[in-house]
C-alpha cells in the first residue's frame with residue numbers, strides 16, 4: 001500500500017476549505033503550521049535487563065487558545081508526520097465543537113503487545129518526565145488524554161508522575177481520561193464512541209441527505225460494519241446497536257468477519273476474550289483479509305482503527321453509503337473525492353470523534369473547580385421537583401407511587417450532565433456544519449467542518465494581534 005503523508009492530507013483538506021474564507025494568506029499559514037514539535041528519545045531498562053531506546057513526540061499545533069489538548073498514542077507506526085497531523089486535527093476539532101483549547105498530540109513509537117505492564121509503566125513515566133522537564137504538560141499548558149494504545153491506566157501514571165515533580169494545586173487537570181478515583185469523570189471512557197453514535201444519528205435525521213442516499217431517516221434497522229473493536233469502535237457499535245442498528249461486519253487485527261444476519265456485539269467481545277480472535281464467531285463468514293471489510297455491503301462503514309485505511313487504491317470498492325470517520329484520518333483526500341463522486345456521505349473525523357475531547361474538557365473543568373458535577377445542586381433540584389409534584393398531587397387529587405416519585409423528582413448527577421452536555425454539543429456542531437454546507441452550496445461535510453474551524457481560529461488570530 002502506498003505511504004501517505006498524513007499531515008499533507010490534512011493540509012489538502014485545509015487548503016480546500018480556506019479558499020472559502022477571507023483570511024490573509026499569512027494568517028492561514030499561521031493556522032496551518034505546527035507551533036512546536038518536541039522529539040525525545042530515552043532508554044528503557046527491559047525486564048530481562050537489556051536496554052532499548054524509545055522514541056516519542058509531543059506536538060503543539062496551535063497556541064491560539066491555551067492549554068493545548070490532545071491524546072497520546074502508543075503504536076509502532078507513530079512518527080513525527082503522524083503526530084503533527086493528529087495535533088492539527090485536534091485544533092480544528094476543538095474549534096468545531098467550541099472547546100476552548102489549542103490542538104496537540106503525543107506519540108510513543110512502541111507496539112504495546114511487545115511490552116509487559118511494568119515496562120509500559122516505566123515508558124509512560126519517563127515520557128511524562130520528559131514532557132514536564134520541557135514544559136509540555138500542565139493544566140494551563142498542554143493536557144494529554146488517551147488515544148490509540150492508551151487508556152485510563154496510562155493517564156493515571158501520567159498524573160502520578162506529574163504530581164511527584166510539580167507542586168501544583170490543579171495537578172489533576174494536567175491530563176484527562178483518568179480513572180475516576182484520580183479526578184477522572186464519569187462517561188469519559190465511552191465518550192468518543194457515544195459521540196460517534198450521536199453524530200451518526202444527527203446525519204441520519206437529515207431527510208434530504210437520506211433521500212439522496214435512498215435510505216430511510218433514523219438509526220433503526222440500518223446495517224453497519226466497524227473496523228477496530230477498541231475503545232472507540234466498541235462503544236460506537238454498542239450505542240448504535242442499542243439504538244436499533246444492526247452490526248453485520250467487524251475487522252480486527254487478526255482478520256475480519258461478516259454476517260448479514262447480524263453480529264451480537266457483547267457475545268463477540270466475550271468470544272474474542274476467550275479465544276483471542278473474532279474468527280469463527282457464530283454463523284459469521286471469515287473474510288480473506290481484514291481490509292476486505294470496506295468492500296462489504298452495508299449502510300454505514302465505521303473505520304475506528306487508524307489513518308489512511310480508505311485510499312485511492314480501494315475507494316472505488318467501498319460499498320457503504322455513509323462513511324463515519326470514528327478514527328482520525330481513515331480516508332485520504334483523494335479517496336474522499338472518489339467516494340463523494342459516487343454520492344457517498346462522509347461524516348468527517350474532526351466532527352465524528354470529537355466526543356472524546358468534549359468530555360475531556362468537562363473533566364478538565366471539573367478538576368480545576370475541584371468539585372464533582374451535580375454535587376452542589378442534585379439534592380436541591382430533587383427537593384424543588386418534589387415541591388412541584390406535591391402541588392400537582394394536591395391540585396389533581398392523584399397520589400404518585402414511589403417509582404413515579406423517583407422518576408419525576410430525579411436530579412441530574414455527573415453521568416447525566418456529561419451525557420447531556422455531549423449530546424447537545426454534537427447536535428449544535430452538526431447544525432453548524434450543515435448550515436455552512438448550505439451557505440456555500442457544498443456537497444461535502446468535511447470542507448464545511450474545516451471552514452467552520454478555520455473561521456473560529458482565524459478570528460482569534462486577527463483579534464489577538466501578532467507580536468512585533
Ligand code: NAD
Pocket residue numbers: 071146147148149150192227228229230231232233251252253290304305306307326327328353354356357
Ligand atoms: P484502541 O487502541 O482502543 O483501539 C484500536 C483497535 O483497532 C484495536 O483493537 C486494534 O487491534 C484495532 N486495529 C488496529 N489496526 C487494525 C486493522 N488494520 N484492522 C482492524 N483493526 C485494527 O484505540 P482507540 O482509542 O479506539 O482509537 C481508535 C481511533 O480513534 C484512532 O484513530 C484514534 O486517534 C481515534 N480517536 C480516539 C479517541 C479516544 O478517546 N480514544 C478520541 C478521538 C479519536
